[in-house]
Amino acid sequence: MSILQVNRFRAVTAWRVVASGLGVGFSPVIPGTIGSLLALPLWYWGGGTGVAHFGMLAAVLLLSVPAARVEIRETGKKDPPSVVIDEVAGMLLAATWIPWGLKPALLLFFLFRFFDILKFGPAAWADRKEGAFYVVADDLVAGVYANLAYRGITWLIG
Secondary structure (H helix, E strand, C coil): CCHHHHHHHHHHHHHHHHHCCCCHHHCCCCHHHHHHHCHHHHHHHHCCCHHHHHHHHHHHHHHHHHHHHHHHHHHCCCCCCCCCHHHHHHHHHHCCCCCCCHHHHHHHHHHHHHHHHHCCCHHHHHHHCCCHHHHHHHHHHHHHHHHHHHHHHHHHHC
16 A cells, blocks of 8 residues: 555545544434534533634534545445534534523424424425535534524523
């Protein structure tokens, strides 16, 4: 193996680790749900507001598309279940401007999973498209839906 092949292997492996959420995307059952759980400690540490939260969200967003692109290329699948960085990005977006708490975390987690699985409107449109950008985009739309639904529910119940 040449040094170029070794370096390519290392780069591909690193991107696949990112795409799979440090490997949780390779879970044989519910990888997307497990991947969504990865966002909860990030939300806790960032608090949902401020520099830490937005820094983590920006970092995940910047890494998500290239990582998904590599995983798509390596697996040959349109939307590999091993790509869960998009769930992390969507869940972090859903948590934006919502202060951390156990009750908000549970409700927002279930809302995000509901909208991520249901996929209607722009999320469904993005899900039908091919490419890494669209793999990430449908989860970001689900994150926006979850954030708005959370706000609506909390407004209704006081």
